[in-house]
Amino acid sequence: MYKLHFDENICKKCPTGDCLIKCQYLDIEKNQVKDEMVKIAQGKDSFVLEQCVTCYGCEEYCRRGNHPFYLITEKRDEKGILTSPRAITKQWINIGEPRGKYQLGEIKEKILSFGFMPEFLDMVKGKLFEDLMPSYVFGQEFFCNVVYLHFANTQIIKQRLPMVVENFRKLGVEEVVFMHDECYGAFSSLAPAYGIEVPFKPIHYFEYLYQRLKDLASDIKPLNINVAYQRPCSSRLSPDKHRYVPKIMNLIGANLVEREYQDENALCCGGIFAMDYGYSLAHDVQEKNLEDMVAHGAEYCVFNCPACQNTLGEKVRKRGLKPIHMVDLCRMALGETPKMEE
Amino acid sequence: MKDILNRLAEIVGEEHVSNQPEEIFYYARDPGLMPPHNPDYVVLPRTSEQVQKIVLLAKEEKIPLVPMGAGMALTGLIIPLKGGIVIDMKRMNRILEVNEKARYAIVEGGTSQGALKAYLEKHYPRLRHSVPDAPATATIAANVVIHGQGRLTQQYGFNSDMVSGLEVVLPSGKICKIGSSSLSSAWFSKGAPLPDLSGLFLGWFGTTGIITKVALKLYPRKRFRDVDVFVTDSEELVPEMVYELTHTEMAEDINVFSQPLPMIFKDNHHITIFITGDTDEELEFKRKMIWDALDPYIKSKDGGFMGVPPTMKPTFLDMPQRSVSRFADVKKGGGFEYSGPIILVEKYPQCTGKIRELASKYDLAYSAMARIIGRGHCMMFGFAFTFNRSDPGMMERTRKALSEVSEFVLEMGGVFWKPTVDEQKMALNKMDPNTLSILRMIKENLDPYGIMNPGNWEVA
Ligand SMILES: Cc1cc2nc3c(=O)[nH]c(=O)nc-3n(C[C@H](O)[C@H](O)[C@H](O)COP(=O)(O)OP(=O)(O)OC[C@H]3O[C@@H](n4cnc5c(N)ncnc54)[C@H](O)[C@@H]3O)c2cc1C
Numbered sequence: 117m118y119k120l121h122f123d124e125n126i127c128k129k130c131p132t133g134d135c136l137i138k139c140q141y142l143d144i145e146k147n148q149v150k151d152e153m154v155k156i157a158q159g160k161d162s163f164v165l166e167q168c169v170t171c172y173g174c175e176e177y178c179r180r181g182n183h184p185f186y187l188i189t190e191k192r193d194e195k196g197i198l199t200s201p202r203a204i205t206k207q208w209i210n211i212g213e214p215r216g217k218y219q220l221g222e223i224k225e226k227i228l229s230f231g232f233m234p235e236f237l238d239m240v241k242g243k244l245f246e247d248l249m250p251s252y253v254f255g256q257e258f259f260c261n262v263v264y265l266h267f268a269n270t271q272i273i274k275q276r277l278p279m280v281v282e283n284f285r286k287l288g289v290e291e292v293v294f295m296h297d298e299c300y301g302a303f304s305s306l307a308p309a310y311g312i313e314v315p316f317k318p319i320h321y322f323e324y325l326y327q328r329l330k331d332l333a334s335d336i337k338p339l340n341i342n343v344a345y346q347r348p349c350s351s352r353l354s355p356d357k358h359r360y361v362p363k364i365m366n367l368i369g370a371n372l373v374e375r376e377y378q379d380e381n382a383l384c385c386g387g388i389f390a391m392d393y394g395y396s397l398a399h400d401v402q403e404k405n406l407e408d409m410v411a412h413g414a415e416y417c418v419f420n421c422p423a424c425q426n427t428l429g430e431k432v433r434k435r436g437l438k439p440i441h442m443v444d445l446c447r448m449a450l451g452e453t454p455k456m457e458e
Numbered sequence: 459m460k461d462i463l464n465r466l467a468e469i470v471g472e473e474h475v476s477n478q479p480e481e482i483f484y485y486a487r488d489p490g491l492m493p494p495h496n497p498d499y500v501v502l503p504r505t506s507e508q509v510q511k512i513v514l515l516a517k518e519e520k521i522p523l524v525p526m527g528a529g530m531a532l533t534g535l536i537i538p539l540k541g542g543i544v545i546d547m548k549r550m551n552r553i554l555e556v557n558e559k560a561r562y563a564i565v566e567g568g569t570s571q572g573a574l575k576a577y578l579e580k581h582y583p584r585l586r587h588s589v590p591d592a593p594a595t596a597t598i599a600a601n602v603v604i605h606g607q608g609r610l611t612q613q614y615g616f617n618s619d620m621v622s623g624l625e626v627v628l629p630s631g632k633i634c635k636i637g638s639s640s641l642s643s644a645w646f647s648k649g650a651p652l653p654d655l656s657g658l659f660l661g662w663f664g665t666t667g668i669i670t671k672v673a674l675k676l677y678p679r680k681r682f683r684d685v686d687v688f689v690t691d692s693e694e695l696v697p698e699m700v701y702e703l704t705h706t707e708m709a710e711d712i713n714v715f716s717q718p719l720p721m722i723f724k725d726n727h728h729i730t731i732f733i734t735g736d737t738d739e740e741l742e743f744k745r746k747m748i749w750d751a752l753d754p755y756i757k758s759k760d761g762g763f764m765g766v767p768p769t770m771k772p773t774f775l776d777m778p779q780r781s782v783s784r785f786a787d788v789k790k791g792g793g794f795e796y797s798g799p800i801i802l803v804e805k806y807p808q809c810t811g812k813i814r815e816l817a818s819k820y821d822l823a824y825s826a827m828a829r830i831i832g833r834g835h836c837m838m839f840g841f842a843f844t845f846n847r848s849d850p851g852m853m854e855r856t857r858k859a860l861s862e863v864s865e866f867v868l869e870m871g872g873v874f875w876k877p878t879v880d881e882q883k884m885a886l887n888k889m890d891p892n893t894l895s896i897l898r899m900i901k902e903n904l905d906p907y908g909i910m911n912p913g914n915w916e917v918a
Binding site for chain 1: 689690691692721722724725726727738745746749750752753755756757759760761762763764765767768
């Protein structure tokens with residue numbers, strides 16, 4: 117069975133305790149952090165295991181290459197500490213079960229992976245993707261299963277992720293552009309952390325978009341709009357790719373408003389919070405987030421994750437902002453009609 | 459025979475009467491499992507007076523008469539078990555009056571659910587009626603005749619509780635008004651403060667008279683409507699969850715369903731909670747009350763609200779919910795029947811256990827769907843099976859499964875809803891003999907020749 121590489125000595129020597137100190141949802145003193153993380157690593161009980169709301173943030177806050185969130189998840193799973201109502205977990209596990217209903221485009225050495233997000237089937241088109249489409253995969257067989265971190269279920273990840281890796285291997289692809297952070301994080305962060313070998317080069321779609329936009333620079337008409345960016349939880353698994361957000365915005369002439377809840381300080385969309393913890397947490401976080409967007413003059417709310425867009429899209433619209441996915445925003449800058457206006 | 463056809467043609471016009479094989483074939487059956495039986499004639503009247511004349515003719519000739527709406531009740535209630543004349547009510551489809559301030563509508567006896575819904579949306583956007591999930595062609599009169607339930611049933615009871623007046627052609631041929639309309643031009647009550655005579659017709663499947671007009675209560679239609687779906691894997695907790703929900707009095711409608719496919723629905727029970735509001739604030743207030751009511755179950759991890767993606771919402775919010783009709787054809791071949799007893803909500807776990815047992819025993823595709831009636835006063839629990847009509851083996855297995863359901867329902871203290879003829883017999887057998895004798899008195903007095911939808915509610 118795959119084992120998480122986690123080194124408690126790194127925590128013991130940590131001067132900052134950033135992983136938990138920076139957490140927006142946990143109330144913890146700096147001098148407690150080390151003890152709690154070590155307790156968790158040693159399989160002991162910790163209030164963190166009870167109270168973590170699975171925002172993934174600590175994977176980014178830890179700058180020392182340890183994997184605090186994976187550890188928390190692993191230990192919760194071992195101890196049977198449920199984050200989510202059983203029915204919700206079952207529902208998600210059932211949805212992700214491979215059923216032989218995947219879709220393959222015309223597979224080349226480099227492909228796009230939509231994971232199991234049907235939104236991309238409609239969205240990924242136009243000049244930006246001319247290079248690759250229709251070289252794509254979609255379906256449960258190519259779904260990274262990382263979302264089960266939210267449900268403290270690493271067993272299902274360890275069971276299914278190697279099968280997904282195998283499915284990619286069978287395609288014989290060399291490079292895979294992942295349209296979702298969670299999938300990218302699965303192959304660039306989680307798989308290595310568990311010692312699962314990845315037989316291709318994972319590419320984050322931001323990197324791909326950025327390169328394509330540079331290639332198509334002469335076609336870009338600056339958008340001249342103020343946008344707020346809704347950073348998803350899974351972006352914490354590959355924080356180095358987050359830096360593409362301002363770079364892409366620059367290229368397409370979108371002004372990223374300087375707001376409180378962005379970058380490291382980003383807030384969860386609330387989708388998982390609502391399912392796992394009910395009304396108040398989700399509602400409070402969403403209200404803070406939306407008010408922040410409005411207060412800073414954003415006209416658009418740009419989503420990276422379709423699930424965040426599903427959760428917040430309508431609420432954003434009710435506040436007078438237009439919800440739009442990053443891909444659509446870039447297509448708009450190229451004079452194409454984004455999906456929301458089709 | 460020719461004579462009857464001609465006399466019917468004299469009443470309704472030649473083009474609205476038939477004894478041709480293609481029509482006879484069609485009117486001999488419904489989409490359910492009951493064996494077909496041919497009528498001798500089919501007639502489509504346009505007015506109450508035409509209905510009256512048809513009834514007088516049938517009475518004179520002692521010919522059975524079977525009123526029919528859209529034939530969607532599925533349990534064979536419009537199959538002319540003893541032949542005779544099927545009166546298809548579809549041409550009597552006029553919306554006669556909407557009293558906006560008193561919130562009621564008067565419609566003819568063949569008006570469809572879809573027609574009234576569309577009419578109100580266009581002309582009275584602040585009013586609505588309790589739309590059932592039956593196909594939109596289903597008629598309002600038939601729906602109240604079988605004590606149907608719709609979107610407003612959790613708030614206001616059976617759709618028949620929302621009737622505020624009737625016009626009925628009695629088997630004697632008399633046209634009779636029921637409720638306030640019997641002495642006033644206003645159709646605001648089906649009974650109170652008078653003796654409530656609507657019970658002589660509602661629930662009787664056309665065996666005591668033919669409804670030619672129905673007044674139906676209308677209710678406020680709010681600008682926004684939304685849905686939340688609470689999922690739990692503990693069927694034994696569903697009754698108390700429903701109790702908490704109904705206590706809030708915030709929901710428009712509460713349904714519970716469980717089915718093995720698609721995968722998103724496997725292993726769980728889904729409490730679908732609809733809310734309405736004129737403003738976002740109203741909607742959000744109701745949502746919070748509802749979520750808070752179920753919060754203890756979220757905390758104990760016994761249930762949670764699923765994220766309903768925007769692409770899925772229209773399926774839930776559809777009125778009628780077309781997914782029900784889609785389920786009806788999952789096995790292809792268009793066979794669908796459900797037994798939908800009215801039963802206490804506390805029996806939910808036993809009912810879901812039973813449907814799973816039967817589906818596995820008879821190798822059938824199933825869906826369990828319950829609609830809460832009133833503030834948890836009872837529920838309609840649908841044991842729904844879908845089958846391929848060209849597969850006699852599958853039809854037989856479905857028949858057996860449904861017959862086991864019938865036994866089970868009585869054991870559980872439930873009451874059949876729109877029972878088949880066999881279930882009607884079981885119900886009459888089990889009924890208090892004194893109650894039965896009242897039914898007999900009513901039936902014998904109203905329909906002394908037994909010509910009205912014979913075979914159904916045969917108490918005499
Ligand atoms: C997919 C599907 C979903 C359904 N969902 C629902 C639901 O959510 N709620 C619900 O209540 N039902 C539901 N039903 C059951 C049924 O379709 C409805 O109750 C419908 O309203 C019945 O109307 P109908 O016109 O088809 O009745 P019919 O089947 O034509 O008639 C039913 C009975 O009423 C009698 N009748 C008809 N017209 C008159 C009249 N004018 N005077 C006297 N007697 C008359 C008939 O003789 C018969 O006994 C569903 C059915 C299907 C197929």
